[in-house]
Amino acid sequence: MAAQEAVDSVRDREIGVEQEHLDRVYRRLEEKIHEAEFLMNDAAQRGQVGTPGALAERDAQVFRAGIHLNRLNNEFEDFLFGRIDLLHGKDGKKGPDGAYTSVEPAEDAVRADSTAEIGETLHIGRIGVLDSDYAPLVIDWRAPAAAPFYRSTPVDPGRVVRRRVIRSKGRKVLGVEDDLMRPELKATLDGQDLPVIGDGALMAALGQARSHTMRDIVASIQAEQDLVIRAPAASVTYVEGGPGTGKTAVALHRAAYLLYQDRRRYAGGILIVSPTPLLVSYTEGVLPSLGEEGQVAIRAVGSLVDGVEATTYDDPAVARVKGSSRMLKVLRKATRGALENGDSPQRLRVVAFGRRLELEADELQRIRHTVLGGTAPVNLLRPRARRLLLDALYTKSGAATRHSDPELAAELRSSFDEDVSTEDSFLAFLDAWWPELTPRQVLAAMGDEKRLGRWARRVLNPGEVRRLARSLRRTAYSVHDVALLDELQTLLGTPARPRKKRELDPLDQLTGLEELMPVREETQRERAERLAQERTEYAHVIVDEAQDLTPMQWRMVGRRGRHATWTVVGDPAQSSWSTPDEAAEARDEALGTRPRRRFELTVNYRNPAEIAELAAKVLTLAMPGKESPRAVRSTGVEPRFVTAGAQATAGTVREEAERLLARVDGTVGVVVAMNRREEAARWLAGLGERVVALGSLEAKGLEYDATVVVSPAEIADESPAGLRVLYVALTRATQQLTVVSGPRDEPDADGVPDLLRD
Numbered sequence: 001m002a003a004q005e006a007v008d009s010v011r012d013r014e015i016g017v018e019q020e021h022l023d024r025v026y027r028r029l030e031e032k033i034h035e036a037e038f039l040m041n042d043a044a045q046r047g048q049v050g051t052p053g054a055l056a057e058r059d060a061q062v063f064r065a066g067i068h069l070n071r072l073n074n075e076f077e078d079f080l081f082g083r084i085d086l087l088h089g090k091d092g093k094k095g096p097d098g099a100y101t102s103v104e105p106a107e108d109a110v111r112a113d114s115t116a117e118i119g120e121t122l123h124i125g126r127i128g129v130l131d132s133d134y135a136p137l138v139i140d141w142r143a144p145a146a147a148p149f150y151r152s153t154p155v156d157p158g159r160v161v162r163r164r165v166i167r168s169k170g171r172k173v174l175g176v177e178d179d180l181m182r183p184e185l186k187a188t189l190d191g192q193d194l195p196v197i198g199d200g201a202l203m204a205a206l207g208q209a210r211s212h213t214m215r216d217i218v219a220s221i222q223a224e225q226d227l228v229i230r231a232p233a234a235s236v237t238y239v240e241g242g243p244g245t246g247k248t249a250v251a252l253h254r255a256a257y258l259l260y261q262d263r264r265r266y267a268g269g270i271l272i273v274s275p276t277p278l279l280v281s282y283t284e285g286v287l288p289s290l291g292e293e294g295q296v297a298i299r300a301v302g303s304l305v306d307g308v309e310a311t312t313y314d315d316p317a318v319a320r321v322k323g324s325s326r327m328l329k330v331l332r333k334a335t336r337g338a339l340e341n342g343d344s345p346q347r348l349r350v351v352a353f354g355r356r357l358e359l360e361a362d363e364l365q366r367i368r369h370t371v372l373g374g375t376a377p378v379n380l381l382r383p384r385a386r387r388l389l390l391d392a393l394y395t396k397s398g399a400a401t402r403h404s405d406p407e408l409a410a411e412l413r414s415s416f417d418e419d420v421s422t423e424d425s426f427l428a429f430l431d432a433w434w435p436e437l438t439p440r441q442v443l444a445a446m447g448d449e450k451r452l453g454r455w456a457r458r459v460l461n462p463g464e465v466r467r468l469a470r471s472l473r474r475t476a477y478s479v480h481d482v483a484l485l486d487e488l489q490t491l492l493g494t495p496a497r498p499r500k501k502r503e504l505d506p507l508d509q510l511t512g513l514e515e516l517m518p519v520r521e522e523t524q525r526e527r528a529e530r531l532a533q534e535r536t537e538y539a540h541v542i543v544d545e546a547q548d549l550t551p552m553q554w555r556m557v558g559r560r561g562r563h564a565t566w567t568v569v570g571d572p573a574q575s576s577w578s579t580p581d582e583a584a585e586a587r588d589e590a591l592g593t594r595p596r597r598r599f600e601l602t603v604n605y606r607n608p609a610e611i612a613e614l615a616a617k618v619l620t621l622a623m624p625g626k627e628s629p630r631a632v633r634s635t636g637v638e639p640r641f642v643t644a645g646a647q648a649t650a651g652t653v654r655e656e657a658e659r660l661l662a663r664v665d666g667t668v669g670v671v672v673a674m675n676r677r678e679e680a681a682r683w684l685a686g687l688g689e690r691v692v693a694l695g696s697l698e699a700k701g702l703e704y705d706a707t708v709v710v711s712p713a714e715i716a717d718e719s720p721a722g723l724r725v726l727y728v729a730l731t732r733a734t735q736q737l738t739v740v741s742g743p744r745d746e747p748d749a750d751g752v753p754d755l756l757r758d
């Protein structure tokens, strides 16, 4: 008891120490907010001067002050989270953030009797804060001086003696957790022993209940992850790692790091491509908390084309065709073939030089054929088609032989062209005969099985044509259709149009502070939105769950990063695409010959060992020889197996979900085969928001405190990649897993399905 009291009082004292520091930081932040407000006030007054120079200057100042203020306000919460106590360093040079730059201890930092005095203490936070005399109060987590906070390990501690994670809410410090990096040392700080509190922050973070949105991991990034996050912006940073190794977390933190590192370069935008809208909403909250301002777009692969939202799923056989690079040939033919439709006029009639001139169907056909001869985008060929029509009409008019003088002949020809090409009947004909095609029209045309059969001859077999045409007759788009629409846009081309005039910036009309505050914020957001909309290419592209991109999707994503640097994270063992070699080829084409730097993540932070062990059995079936990542913790709770009779699935799953809801504080995910999604949502009706039903493909990248996996055999039989999809389903839980088997699973007496037995 007395010992516990002593521990508690040391803990309280240490919390008090950090509270003092946090108070200092807040005082400094308040000063900075006043500075920012002053700046805005000042900027507003300058606005009244009214000269163009003053206006431009005011604009820039207001914009900067707005960012500053936003950032301070947003990150007032919980932004100081770490501290490192360091030995004296090798040299005394200070970096731009005011901290000493050396990572190795000085020769005399440790005395012969293994005692040492702490030479420098740094606090780490989401943004850097300097004291009024430029001493660092908080180091930005992305600054070089913060790297030892993440990199130091007991095996390779560098200067770090103690690493501390600080938990705070608002202005109050709630707790501290320490890891000792040099346990062999007896270290002192200002002559006092260095106390160590708790069992380390990583375990504390991993055990916490999960919600429906991801948390950032800045306080506990691990050394192998930190290497990826801070990897130099080489052309392609390529990361592989099993489930739960932090690939998504690392990718998001890398985006924040790159922006911090080189804001100007990445002002060109960072695109993060996620496989599903669910994963987008799960992850999109993380970045603002890391302190960014709208340069990062997180988009689902089905939302990459503006104005199109993928709302349906294709069955695996259709998905396989739509995702395959064979589609490229079919689409090329379709863009040309779609010009010819039932409404195409068969005759052109105009009146020129007082004569009626006509082109018949076969002549029109010949002209169309000539125009389409090359590979140029169809929509860009319209001027050429127009020219050849005029040529043919001119020949018919007989005017071509009227003058031998070239100048007179040219004049006659140009007046003929002008006459004809402004004639209503000619314009109407051209619109109908060579319409500007949209990707949607071409895709709809492919819904006609006969026409599709012609365009897909020798590329797709008749069964594939039938299934594809049928799926394209639906009105809703699937995620695979989006990549086809994007490809079609490229194949069709977009004719140049006169640019729209930029609308007047409301800032230009302001006079005083009252108006300035609200409108300024509005304008800043609008500006960010406008930039995002105008952006078709990005400076950096991050692909999450890269193993799932189909060849056609790689082409779509590749077009958005033609001049970009890339971060690609994925796990081949979780691929739901059935022909990974074809996808790898398309990926290599998208990434080009850019040099790659490969990383591997090896530790599973999500699943307890008990669940990871079960999943490993499926991994052996799905990818023999592939190693599972190492799980870092164990809960002592084994996965539970339950058998449901053929008619009893609904009741059993509901009961098991209820049971798990009572056992965990956070979320419960019920994963079923894709064709049971809607049914499963009904099973869970009324159980509240903590529980969700998911199709196997929707579970990608997500995690829950507990999961119910319904019928492993149904999931595995769904598609050629079914075993890998089952592996994904089994690796979603952070605490507990229940497997419900049906007759198809052939469960043994303990309810363990065939696929999960040794």
Ligand SMILES: Nc1ncnc2c1ncn2[C@@H]1O[C@H](COP(=O)(O)OP(=O)(O)OP(=O)(O)O)[C@@H](O)[C@H]1O
Residues within 6 Å of the ligand: 202, 205, 206, 215, 216, 217, 220, 221, 222, 225, 241, 242, 243, 244, 245, 246, 247, 248, 249, 250, 571, 574, 605, 606, 700, 701, 702, 703, 731
């Ligand atoms: N260093 C860390 N500290 C605390 N939590 C971490 C750390 N690294 C990862 N995690 C947690 O582990 C879980 C898995 O991370 P994440 O989803 O990024 O893994 P992943 O590799 O993308 O998994 P999957 O391949 O299954 O989608 C998340 O809850 C994440 O917050």
